[in-house]
Amino acid sequence: MQFDQLIKHYQERVATALDHWLPAPDTHPRLLHEAMRYSAISNGKYMRPLLVYATGDALDIAREELDGIACAVEMIHAYSLIHDDLPAMDDDDLRRGKPTCHIQFGEAMAILAGDALQALSFYILSHDDKLKTDAETRIRMIDMLSLSCGSRGMAGGQAIDLDSVGKQLDIAQLEDMHIHKTGALIRASVVISARAASHVNKSVLDHLDHYSKCVGLAFQIRDDILDIEGETEVMGKQQGADTALNKPTYPALLGMDGAKARAQELHQEAMDALSSLDQRADTLREISRYIVERSS
Numbered sequence: 383m384q385f386d387q388l389i390k391h392y393q394e395r396v397a398t399a400l401d402h403w404l405p406a407p408d409t410h411p412r413l414l415h416e417a418m419r420y421s422a423i424s425n426g427k428y429m430r431p432l433l434v435y436a437t438g439d440a441l442d443i444a445r446e447e448l449d450g451i452a453c454a455v456e457m458i459h460a461y462s463l464i465h466d467d468l469p470a471m472d473d474d475d476l477r478r479g480k481p482t483c484h485i486q487f488g489e490a491m492a493i494l495a496g497d498a499l500q501a502l503s504f505y506i507l508s509h510d511d512k513l514k515t516d517a518e519t520r521i522r523m524i525d526m527l528s529l530s531c532g533s534r535g536m537a538g539g540q541a542i543d544l545d546s547v548g549k550q551l552d553i554a555q556l557e558d559m560h561i562h563k564t565g566a567l568i569r570a571s572v573v574i575s576a577r578a579a580s581h582v583n584k585s586v587l588d589h590l591d592h593y594s595k596c597v598g599l600a601f602q603i604r605d606d607i608l609d610i611e612g613e614t615e616v617m618g619k620q621q622g623a624d625t626a627l628n629k630p631t632y633p634a635l636l637g638m639d640g641a642k643a644r645a646q647e648l649h650q651e652a653m654d655a656l657s658s659l660d661q662r663a664d665t666l667r668e669i670s671r672y673i674v675e676r677s678s
Contacts, residue, residue, distance in 0.1 A: 400422050418502075428452075433594070434448050434452040458531050543563055546629070560602040603648070606631040606633055
Protein backbone atom coordinates (compact mmCIF):
# COMPACT_ATOMS: atom_id res chain seq x y z
CA MET A 383 0.00 0.00 0.00
CA GLN A 384 1.37 3.44 -0.96
CA PHE A 385 2.03 5.95 1.82
CA ASP A 386 -0.95 8.19 0.97
CA GLN A 387 -3.27 5.17 0.84
CA LEU A 388 -1.92 3.82 4.11
CA ILE A 389 -2.40 7.16 5.85
CA LYS A 390 -5.98 7.33 4.61
CA HIS A 391 -6.53 3.77 5.88
CA TYR A 392 -5.15 4.70 9.32
CA GLN A 393 -7.32 7.83 9.45
CA GLU A 394 -10.46 5.91 8.54
CA ARG A 395 -9.57 3.21 11.05
CA VAL A 396 -9.16 5.60 13.98
CA ALA A 397 -12.34 7.49 13.02
CA THR A 398 -14.25 4.18 13.16
CA ALA A 399 -12.67 3.33 16.51
CA LEU A 400 -13.50 6.79 17.91
CA ASP A 401 -17.12 6.31 16.82
CA HIS A 402 -17.13 3.02 18.74
CA TRP A 403 -15.68 4.40 21.99
CA LEU A 404 -17.43 7.77 22.13
CA PRO A 405 -20.97 7.78 23.54
CA ALA A 406 -23.64 8.11 20.86
CA PRO A 407 -24.76 11.71 20.27
CA ASP A 408 -28.25 11.00 21.61
CA THR A 409 -26.89 9.54 24.88
CA HIS A 410 -27.78 11.54 27.99
CA PRO A 411 -26.46 14.23 28.53
CA ARG A 412 -26.90 14.74 24.81
CA LEU A 413 -25.26 18.14 24.32
CA LEU A 414 -22.07 17.10 26.08
CA HIS A 415 -21.71 13.99 23.94
CA GLU A 416 -22.40 15.99 20.79
CA ALA A 417 -19.60 18.38 21.74
CA MET A 418 -17.19 15.51 22.44
CA ARG A 419 -17.87 13.89 19.09
CA TYR A 420 -17.74 17.24 17.27
CA SER A 421 -14.15 17.77 18.40
CA ALA A 422 -12.80 14.21 18.42
CA ILE A 423 -14.20 12.96 15.09
CA SER A 424 -13.19 15.52 12.50
CA ASN A 425 -11.20 16.09 9.35
CA GLY A 426 -7.98 16.43 11.32
CA LYS A 427 -4.67 14.83 10.35
CA TYR A 428 -4.85 12.33 13.24
CA MET A 429 -1.05 12.57 13.44
CA ARG A 430 -0.79 10.92 16.85
CA PRO A 431 -2.91 7.89 15.89
CA LEU A 432 -0.88 7.61 12.68
CA LEU A 433 2.26 7.30 14.80
CA VAL A 434 0.53 4.66 16.96
CA TYR A 435 -0.30 2.51 13.93
CA ALA A 436 3.04 3.06 12.18
CA THR A 437 4.93 2.06 15.34
CA GLY A 438 2.76 -1.04 15.62
CA ASP A 439 3.47 -1.96 12.00
CA ALA A 440 7.21 -1.59 12.64
CA LEU A 441 6.92 -4.08 15.51
CA ASP A 442 4.35 -6.47 13.99
CA ILE A 443 1.55 -5.58 16.41
CA ALA A 444 -1.95 -6.42 15.19
CA ARG A 445 -3.81 -3.24 14.33
CA GLU A 446 -6.90 -4.21 16.31
CA GLU A 447 -4.70 -4.08 19.42
CA LEU A 448 -3.75 -0.51 18.55
CA ASP A 449 -7.21 0.97 17.95
CA GLY A 450 -7.82 1.74 21.62
CA ILE A 451 -4.38 3.31 22.04
CA ALA A 452 -4.93 5.42 18.94
CA CYS A 453 -8.28 6.60 20.34
CA ALA A 454 -6.82 7.38 23.74
CA VAL A 455 -4.04 9.63 22.43
CA GLU A 456 -6.37 11.34 19.95
CA MET A 457 -8.92 12.08 22.68
CA ILE A 458 -6.18 13.68 24.78
CA HIS A 459 -5.17 15.74 21.75
CA ALA A 460 -8.76 16.76 21.02
CA TYR A 461 -9.28 17.78 24.65
CA SER A 462 -6.12 19.91 24.52
CA LEU A 463 -7.29 21.67 21.35
CA ILE A 464 -10.69 22.46 22.88
CA HIS A 465 -9.05 24.05 25.91
CA ASP A 466 -6.27 25.78 23.94
CA ASP A 467 -8.88 27.47 21.74
CA LEU A 468 -10.82 28.95 24.67
CA PRO A 469 -10.92 32.76 25.10
CA ALA A 470 -8.84 32.46 28.28
CA MET A 471 -6.10 30.68 26.32
CA ASP A 472 -5.45 31.29 22.59
CA ASP A 473 -8.96 32.62 21.83
CA ASP A 474 -9.35 30.91 18.44
CA ASP A 475 -12.63 30.59 16.57
CA LEU A 476 -11.53 28.17 13.81
CA ARG A 477 -10.17 24.66 14.20
CA ARG A 478 -9.87 21.95 11.53
CA GLY A 479 -11.85 24.08 9.12
CA LYS A 480 -14.91 24.57 11.33
CA PRO A 481 -15.94 26.67 14.35
CA THR A 482 -14.08 25.78 17.52
CA CYS A 483 -15.94 23.81 20.18
CA HIS A 484 -16.69 26.82 22.39
CA ILE A 485 -18.04 28.78 19.41
CA GLN A 486 -20.33 25.89 18.50
CA PHE A 487 -21.44 24.80 21.99
CA GLY A 488 -20.51 27.61 24.39
CA GLU A 489 -17.52 27.92 26.71
CA ALA A 490 -18.90 25.89 29.62
CA MET A 491 -19.88 22.91 27.47
CA ALA A 492 -16.54 23.04 25.65
CA ILE A 493 -14.64 22.86 28.95
CA LEU A 494 -16.74 19.87 30.01
CA ALA A 495 -16.23 18.17 26.64
CA GLY A 496 -12.47 18.50 27.05
CA ASP A 497 -12.62 17.17 30.60
CA ALA A 498 -14.75 14.20 29.53
CA LEU A 499 -12.49 13.32 26.58
CA GLN A 500 -9.48 13.28 28.88
CA ALA A 501 -11.20 10.94 31.34
CA LEU A 502 -12.44 8.64 28.57
CA SER A 503 -8.92 8.17 27.21
CA PHE A 504 -7.78 6.51 30.44
CA TYR A 505 -10.96 4.40 30.58
CA ILE A 506 -10.12 3.02 27.14
CA LEU A 507 -6.57 2.02 28.09
CA SER A 508 -7.82 0.24 31.19
CA HIS A 509 -10.82 -1.51 29.58
CA ASP A 510 -10.00 -2.27 25.93
CA ASP A 511 -10.30 -6.06 25.66
CA LYS A 512 -8.57 -6.09 22.25
CA LEU A 513 -5.35 -4.88 23.84
CA LYS A 514 -3.52 -8.12 24.64
CA THR A 515 -1.23 -6.90 27.42
CA ASP A 516 -0.98 -7.71 31.09
CA ALA A 517 -2.12 -5.38 33.85
CA GLU A 518 1.42 -4.17 34.59
CA THR A 519 1.92 -3.06 30.98
CA ARG A 520 -1.43 -1.25 30.96
CA ILE A 521 -0.39 0.60 34.10
CA ARG A 522 2.83 1.67 32.37
CA MET A 523 0.81 2.91 29.41
CA ILE A 524 -1.56 4.87 31.64
CA ASP A 525 1.41 6.20 33.60
CA MET A 526 3.06 7.58 30.46
CA LEU A 527 -0.15 9.03 29.04
CA SER A 528 -0.96 10.78 32.32
CA LEU A 529 2.54 12.27 32.56
CA SER A 530 2.46 13.37 28.92
CA CYS A 531 -0.69 15.44 29.35
CA GLY A 532 -0.10 16.79 32.87
CA SER A 533 2.01 19.51 34.43
CA ARG A 534 5.23 17.77 33.36
CA GLY A 535 3.94 17.41 29.81
CA MET A 536 1.34 19.13 27.67
CA ALA A 537 -0.36 21.23 30.35
CA GLY A 538 3.01 22.37 31.65
CA GLY A 539 4.08 23.33 28.15
CA GLN A 540 0.90 25.36 27.67
CA ALA A 541 1.57 27.13 30.97
CA ILE A 542 5.07 28.03 29.78
CA ASP A 543 3.59 29.18 26.47
CA LEU A 544 1.09 31.49 28.15
CA ASP A 545 3.81 32.92 30.37
CA SER A 546 6.10 33.50 27.38
CA VAL A 547 3.83 35.74 25.32
CA GLY A 548 5.70 38.92 24.49
CA LYS A 549 8.97 37.58 25.90
CA GLN A 550 12.23 36.73 24.15
CA LEU A 551 13.21 33.10 24.68
CA ASP A 552 16.50 31.51 23.71
CA ILE A 553 16.54 28.30 21.68
CA ALA A 554 16.90 26.05 24.75
CA GLN A 555 13.88 27.68 26.42
CA LEU A 556 11.80 27.46 23.24
CA GLU A 557 12.60 23.79 22.72
CA ASP A 558 11.90 23.06 26.38
CA MET A 559 8.44 24.61 25.97
CA HIS A 560 7.62 22.55 22.90
CA ILE A 561 9.12 19.32 24.21
CA HIS A 562 6.39 19.63 26.83
CA LYS A 563 3.52 21.27 24.93
CA THR A 564 3.66 19.36 21.63
CA GLY A 565 6.36 16.74 21.97
CA ALA A 566 5.19 14.91 25.09
CA LEU A 567 2.00 13.50 23.57
CA ILE A 568 3.72 12.66 20.28
CA ARG A 569 6.36 10.80 22.27
CA ALA A 570 3.66 8.97 24.23
CA SER A 571 1.92 7.93 20.99
CA VAL A 572 5.02 6.09 19.82
CA VAL A 573 6.22 4.63 23.12
CA ILE A 574 2.81 3.47 24.38
CA SER A 575 2.22 1.72 21.06
CA ALA A 576 5.63 0.04 21.28
CA ARG A 577 4.81 -1.25 24.75
CA ALA A 578 1.98 -3.28 23.24
CA ALA A 579 4.67 -5.52 21.71
CA SER A 580 5.62 -8.20 24.19
CA HIS A 581 8.96 -8.79 22.47
CA VAL A 582 10.24 -5.19 22.27
CA ASN A 583 13.56 -4.64 24.03
CA LYS A 584 14.98 -1.58 25.76
CA SER A 585 17.28 -0.67 22.88
CA VAL A 586 14.41 -0.54 20.39
CA LEU A 587 12.29 1.42 22.86
CA ASP A 588 15.09 3.95 23.34
CA HIS A 589 15.52 4.40 19.59
CA LEU A 590 11.78 4.86 19.07
CA ASP A 591 11.67 7.29 21.98
CA HIS A 592 14.44 9.39 20.43
CA TYR A 593 12.68 9.28 17.05
CA SER A 594 9.49 10.55 18.67
CA LYS A 595 11.29 13.43 20.42
CA CYS A 596 12.77 14.54 17.10
CA VAL A 597 9.51 14.39 15.13
CA GLY A 598 7.67 16.12 17.97
CA LEU A 599 9.96 19.14 17.78
CA ALA A 600 9.98 19.08 13.98
CA PHE A 601 6.18 19.09 14.00
CA GLN A 602 6.12 22.25 16.11
CA ILE A 603 8.73 24.00 13.97
CA ARG A 604 6.65 23.27 10.89
CA ASP A 605 3.58 24.63 12.69
CA ASP A 606 5.49 27.86 13.40
CA ILE A 607 6.54 28.10 9.76
CA LEU A 608 2.98 27.51 8.53
CA ASP A 609 1.69 30.23 10.87
CA ILE A 610 3.60 32.60 8.59
CA GLU A 611 3.60 30.87 5.20
CA GLY A 612 0.44 28.77 5.35
CA GLU A 613 -3.07 29.50 4.13
CA THR A 614 -6.06 29.53 6.46
CA GLU A 615 -8.19 27.53 4.02
CA VAL A 616 -5.56 24.80 3.72
CA MET A 617 -4.57 24.63 7.38
CA GLY A 618 -8.12 24.73 8.74
CA LYS A 619 -7.09 27.29 11.38
CA GLN A 620 -6.31 30.96 11.32
CA GLN A 621 -3.02 31.82 9.63
CA GLY A 622 -0.91 34.30 11.61
CA ALA A 623 -2.59 33.56 14.96
CA ASP A 624 0.66 33.03 16.86
CA THR A 625 2.26 36.08 15.27
CA ALA A 626 -0.74 38.21 16.24
CA LEU A 627 -0.40 37.04 19.86
CA ASN A 628 3.33 37.87 19.83
CA LYS A 629 4.25 34.30 20.77
CA PRO A 630 7.86 33.11 20.67
CA THR A 631 8.38 30.95 17.57
CA TYR A 632 11.24 29.26 15.75
CA PRO A 633 11.15 31.65 12.75
CA ALA A 634 11.19 34.63 15.11
CA LEU A 635 14.24 33.25 16.89
CA LEU A 636 16.15 31.53 14.06
CA GLY A 637 14.76 33.26 10.98
CA MET A 638 12.71 31.40 8.38
CA ASP A 639 15.72 29.72 6.76
CA GLY A 640 17.12 28.76 10.16
CA ALA A 641 13.80 27.28 11.27
CA LYS A 642 13.53 25.20 8.10
CA ALA A 643 17.10 24.00 8.50
CA ARG A 644 16.45 23.01 12.12
CA ALA A 645 13.39 21.00 11.04
CA GLN A 646 15.49 19.17 8.47
CA GLU A 647 18.19 18.46 11.08
CA LEU A 648 15.56 16.89 13.35
CA HIS A 649 14.18 14.84 10.45
CA GLN A 650 17.66 13.44 9.79
CA GLU A 651 18.14 12.72 13.47
CA ALA A 652 14.83 10.85 13.48
CA MET A 653 15.99 8.81 10.47
CA ASP A 654 19.21 7.95 12.26
CA ALA A 655 17.26 6.79 15.30
CA LEU A 656 15.44 4.25 13.10
CA SER A 657 18.59 2.97 11.39
CA SER A 658 18.54 -0.33 13.31
CA LEU A 659 14.95 -1.10 12.23
CA ASP A 660 14.08 -2.78 8.94
CA GLN A 661 11.66 -1.79 6.18
CA ARG A 662 8.66 -2.36 8.46
CA ALA A 663 9.55 1.03 9.97
CA ASP A 664 9.34 2.78 6.59
CA THR A 665 5.98 4.35 7.44
CA LEU A 666 7.57 5.98 10.49
CA ARG A 667 10.27 7.29 8.16
CA GLU A 668 7.68 8.63 5.73
CA ILE A 669 5.72 10.30 8.55
CA SER A 670 8.86 12.17 9.62
CA ARG A 671 9.36 13.39 6.06
CA TYR A 672 5.70 14.37 5.82
CA ILE A 673 5.91 16.35 9.07
CA VAL A 674 8.64 18.67 7.77
CA GLU A 675 7.01 19.12 4.35
CA ARG A 676 3.30 19.35 5.18
CA SER A 677 1.14 22.32 4.18
CA SER A 678 -1.48 21.97 6.93
